[in-house]
Amino acid sequence: MVPARVPISRPAASAFRTAHRPTAYGGAKYSLFVRTVVTKRYTKDHEVVAFDDSTMKGTVHITNYAQSSLGDVVFVELPTEGTKVAQGDQIGAVESVKAASDIYAPVSGVIDEVNSKLADQPSLLNKSPEDQGWLCRIKLTDAAEIGKLMDEKAYKTHCES
């Protein structure tokens, strides 16, 4: 069997409680019967998760700030689909022209899908970090985890700190 990615021990939890707005914000899309709300939330480790409450799935990216300080990405290691992850587990790695960085699960759940395009086009992380360069989708076990992550304003403050 394929071993699950090792949760790499690290200090500090990702539960950074600065979300002043408990309600979801972001793009609201209307389909015929279902109104879905996509909420974007950020982690201290510069991941961003776009959570769709109708599917309970969160799409994970690295932020534009993260990609710009890493420089040209040459390699992306992604988790295996079906892997169960806990918030804060290391789920992947990014390597740029010289620096390595780690990717942590912003939320707990199961890896539902990974962006297989990144294996051959790691530069998508630079070209389109918060869209085409998505890393994986996680089916959340607890939607409340989203509310505890940073909103855009809090994340900006974190980057400047």
Added chain:
Amino acid sequence: MHHLPTYRQSKSCLPVIAARTTVGARSSRLRSSCSRTLAADSSLSPQHSVYVSRSTNPYFNLTLEDWLFRHKRPKEPLLLLYRDDPCVVIGRNQNPWKEVNLEASRRTGVPWIRRRSGGGTVYHDWGNTNFSIHLPRTSFDRHATAQVVLRAVRSLGIDARVNDRNDICVGEYKISGPGSRGFLAAGYVSGSAYKIVNNRAYHHGTMLISTKLGLLGDLLHVSKNTIQTKGVESVRSPVRNLQQFNPAVSHETFVNAVVAAFRTEYGIDEEIRIVQEDANVKDIEYIRNGMAELPSWDWAFGQTPEFSQKVTTKFSWGELTAEIRSKHGVILSCCFEMSNRRDLELEQQLAALGEKLKQQKYGLVDESALGPEVHGGATGEVWGWLRVEMSN
């Protein structure tokens, strides 16, 4: 001139150096050669700025570096200096089977370790000193940290410079080889790697001081062309020891020079904290876990990026090509192709062998799971060949 593996995708120059055969007593010299009082503290705290490790255990030093990286206040600069017992250190996203001559590693007892930063493969021993400069992510600048180390080397009377990839070089370019595609070679004395996590970044590197460069070749695969990897590959760089330019340079003088340059650059006037690998330090859970993780299969082999290996050989009954695909250290598939003969029975046996190899650990296959066929006949020959191809 020695041409040694370094990081390909960045076209960078991580020098790889060879083991020293003799090592002298060194732990007492550091204390006497430092100009300031050294603080030896039995309890390790991340609140200081200048650390020198007395341990030469690479598992300890790499873990200490990671612990300081993740526990020091992110806004404050930090310097760590250490050297290691002989070991091969591969980059975070490299393939040990491609980079390391594993057979030589087993034979010589020189271990290999996957570090946490990016880049290519280097060799550590007492003849090179490792520096590690940690800074806030926002003010991290590879050029600036390279300049700190450059100033230290220059203060030792060596006319070094930093190239456009922030590697430190000494000596003039030499052009050898014919035609317009002349071969440029410089004397690299140091190569670097970097890590960025959260709001912190570090630049660490090796400084070659007194290594017997000729002994290196055995431990590294200069090129193992049968393996194609998605991760990061090393390329060779020419390297030099600092002692070739100034015989008086030693670990101690280099340590003092870097500490002085670091203090000047960041306006720090703090004494050196000496770190010992003692029970108190190893009692820190993060350090204990980190030291256990580095040699574990899950980290060392299990973090290997996807790769494929294609090998061909001739048996008495014909030529055979095998293609193995592996990810995270586990075999995904193994396919065989006989090129000059049809033998349906053997083809079926080999297909069955390929099925049994799936999900086995690459290079560490549990032979009892392969069935009795691998102990004799043509299938046995094929398995014996594959086992060797995967193990060195």
